[in-house]
Amino acid sequence: MTGGKRYMSSRGLTPREIVERLDKYVIGQGEAKRAVAIALRNRWRRQNVTRELGEEISPKNIIMIGPTGVGKTEIARRLAKLDNSPFFKVEASKFTEVGYVGRDVESMIRDLVELAVNMVKSEEQENVKPKAAEVAEERLLDILIPPRPAEKKVEELVSEKHWEVTDIEHPAQFDSTREKMRRLLRDGKLDNRYVDIETSEVRSGPMIEVFTSSGIEDMGLNIKEMFGNIFPQKKKKRRVKIPEALEILQQEEAQRLVDMDKVTKTAVERVEQSGIVFLDEIDKIVGSNSTHGPDVSREGVQRDLLPIVEGSTVNTRYGMVKTDHILFISAGAFTATKPSDLIPELQGRFPIRVELDSLGRGEFIRILTEPHNALVKQYIEMLATEGVSLVFTDDAIAEIAEVAALVNERTENIGARRLYTVMETLLEEISFNAPDMEGAEVVIDAAYVREKLENIIEDEDLSRYIL
DSSP, X not given: OOSSOOOSXXXXXXXHXXXXXXXXXXXXXXXXXXXXXXXXXXXXXXXXXXXXXXXXXXXOXXXXXXXXXXSHHHHHHHHHHHHTOOEEEEEGGGBOOTTSSSBOTTXXXXXXXXXXXXXXXXXXXXXXXXXXXXXXXXXXXXXXXXXXXXXXXXXXXXXXXXXXXXHHHHHHHHHHHXXXXXXXXXXXXXXXXXXXXXXEEOOOOOOOOOOOSSOHHHHHHHHHHHHHHHSOOEEEEEEEEHHHHHHHHHHHHHHHHSOHHHHHHXXXXXXXXXXXXXXXXXXXXXXXXXXXXXXXXXXXXXXXXXXXXXXXXXXXXXXXXXXXXXXXXXXXXXXXXXXXXXXXXXXXXXXXXXEOOOOOHHHHHHHXXXXXXXXXXXXXXXXXXXXXXXXXXXXXXXXXXXXXXXXXXXXXXXXXXXXXXXXXXXXXXXXXXXXXXXXXXXXXXXXXXXXXXXHHHHOHHHHHHHO
C-alpha cells in the first residue's frame, strides 16, 4: 500500500460483493445499492493511493429519494456493518439553527465519535480478555487463599535469633495448596461455593441539563467527570457464586488493561477515515422562508450543515475531529419538495442522487420470505419458543402481500412497514393463545388470511385504524 494506514476492513469488498451482501437483507433497490457500493469502494481506493492525493479526494455523498419503508435506512445501516465503520443515524429535523434552543449540527459528529470510542473499547476488551481472565483468576485465588505475609530478606533472617527450617519450607507448601485450589476452580468443583468480593461502585453524578447554543453534550459530560473526581469511588462488598465472581473480576481487569489513550486515538482516526452519518428526513429542513413559526430555522440548519459536509474541524471531548472524509448519506421522501429546493451549496455536496422504487405485491412476497431476517421466519421462530409449529403456505404469503399492497394504495403508503401491521393483526389470536397451545401445529393458508382480514379490508375507514 502506497498511502497511509488502512482503516477499512482488510477484505476490501468489491462493489459486486457489497451488493450481494446487501441483497441478503434488502429486497430490490438495485440502483441505490450500486451507488452505496461504489461510494464504499471509492473510500477503499482513496486509502490505497498516495497519502498526498488521498487527502484531496473527497467522499461522494448520496441523497436517497423515496417514500418511507422502502429500505433507505436499512441499506445505510447494513453498509456500515459490512465494513465495521462507525455509523450514526440522525433525523435532520431534530437540528435547529445556531441561536435557537435545540441540538446543533455539530452534535452528530460528537455522537459519532462517542459511538466509535465505545466500539473500539469493546474490541480492545476482547483482545485483552485472555490476560484479564488470568489476572481475575489470581485475584479470586487470593480471596480463597489469602497470600502469605511478605517474605523477609536474607539479612533479616540471619540477624534473627530464632528461626526454623519450617519458615523456609512454608512458601512451597502455600504454592502447592494454591495450585490445588486452581485445579478445583478450573474443573468447576467450586462452582456452588459463595465468595465475598469487593467491587467498585459506579458513581453517577447529578443529572444536570443545560441549554446552550452549542456544546451541550460536552458540557454535560465534563460536569459528570468533574463530580466523579470530587467524590472518591466507593467500594461495595458482594456475596456471589464463584463463576459470577470470576466474571465480575474479569470485567474489572479488562477495563483496567485497556489503554484509553490508544482507544481514543484509534476511534478518532476511524471516524475521520471511515465514519458514516445517515441524515434521515433531510426533506424536512427544506421549507418556506417564513420569519416565524416552525419553519424559521430550516434554511439556517442547511447553512450550519454545509461546513460539516464540506469538511471542517469539530471540537469534541476526545479532541478535534476533521469531517473531510466522513461519508454522508441523506434520505427523504421529498413529497412536497424536491432535492433542488436545498440551498445550491448543499446540493453540490451531495453529487449522487438515487431514487428508490415503491414496493408492490411482488416485492412484499420476497420480503416476507427471502432475507435472513424475513418476517415469516421471525414469527415461526418466536412461536417455536412456545412449542407451537407455525406453517405458512405459499398462497397465504401471496395473500398477505396482496393485502399489504392494497392497504398501501388505499391509505398512506408506508412501504414494507405495512407488512408488520398486517402480520400482527393476522397472528394476534395465535400469539395470545400460544402458551396454551404447546405441541400444536398451526397452518396459515390463504383462507385463514382472508377470514382474519376480510372485514378490515372491506371497511376502508376501519383499515385506516387497524392496518
